[in-house]
Amino acid sequence: MFRRASGLLARSLFLSSSRSWVRPFSTDLPAAPTADSTFVEAWKKVVPNIEPPKTPIAFVKPRPSIPSSIPSKLTVNFVLPYASELSTKEVDMVIIPATTGQMGVLPGHVATIAELKPGVLSVHEGNEVTKYFISSGFAFIHANSYADVVAIEAVPIDQIDPTLVQKGLAEFTQKLSSASTDLEKAEAQIGVDMHSALNSALTG
Structure with a gap:
C-alpha cells in the first residue's frame, strides 16, 4: 500500500x-x-x-536570519565524522584551504560553497590562532555570517610528528616510482599529495 x-x-x-x-x-x-x-x-x-x-x-534546525548589519564575529561550526571540533564558536576569521586557493572568511562574507583540499585551516580569535591540518571536505559559508566546515579528517598542527611525515613522504614517493598498475599509482599519488601537504603545513 x-x-x-x-x-x-x-x-x-x-x-x-x-x-x-x-x-x-x-x-x-x-x-x-x-x-x-x-x-x-x-x-x-x-x-x-x-x-x-x-x-x-x-x-533542519532553524538558522538565524541575515542581520541588517554585518556582525563583529563569524560563527563557525567545524565538524568531523566522529567529532565536533567547534560548535557555534564566535571568531574573527577563518582561513580555509579551498581547491581554488587559500580563502579568508570574515563576518559578512558572501554565501559560498567551497571544496577543501589537504592543507591548513586557521581559526583566528583575537591574538590567538589555532591551526588544524585537514585532509579534505567542504566549507559552507552563509550570508548571515555563519560558516560550516565539514572535514573528513583533521588534527591540530602541533600534534603532527615531522619525522613521521618525512618517513611517509619517502615511502609513498618510492611506491609511486615503482607502481606498475593504475591502482597502485593512484594510491601512491594520494599518499604523496597528502604527505607533501603535511610537510608544507609544518614548514610553511
Missing part, C-alpha cells in the same frame, strides 16, 4: 504541469519549516488517509 502510494505521489509530483517541485538552492535558510508544505499537500491529494512521512527538511 505504501509503495503504491509513493509511486502515485511521485507521478503526481513529476508529471504535474501546474506546480514545480524544484526549489531554488540557498545557502542561508532564514528559518527552517517543520515540514515541506509542497510535499505534504501533494501527499494528501494522493493518500489522504495516511500521515505523510517526514522529509529531510523536517530535521
Whole structure:
C-alpha cells in the first residue's frame, strides 16, 4: 500500500504541469519549516488517509536570519565524522584551504560553497590562532555570517610528528616510482599529495 502510494505521489509530483517541485538552492535558510508544505499537500491529494512521512527538511534546525548589519564575529561550526571540533564558536576569521586557493572568511562574507583540499585551516580569535591540518571536505559559508566546515579528517598542527611525515613522504614517493598498475599509482599519488601537504603545513 505504501509503495503504491509513493509511486502515485511521485507521478503526481513529476508529471504535474501546474506546480514545480524544484526549489531554488540557498545557502542561508532564514528559518527552517517543520515540514515541506509542497510535499505534504501533494501527499494528501494522493493518500489522504495516511500521515505523510517526514522529509529531510523536517530535521533542519532553524538558522538565524541575515542581520541588517554585518556582525563583529563569524560563527563557525567545524565538524568531523566522529567529532565536533567547534560548535557555534564566535571568531574573527577563518582561513580555509579551498581547491581554488587559500580563502579568508570574515563576518559578512558572501554565501559560498567551497571544496577543501589537504592543507591548513586557521581559526583566528583575537591574538590567538589555532591551526588544524585537514585532509579534505567542504566549507559552507552563509550570508548571515555563519560558516560550516565539514572535514573528513583533521588534527591540530602541533600534534603532527615531522619525522613521521618525512618517513611517509619517502615511502609513498618510492611506491609511486615503482607502481606498475593504475591502482597502485593512484594510491601512491594520494599518499604523496597528502604527505607533501603535511610537510608544507609544518614548514610553511
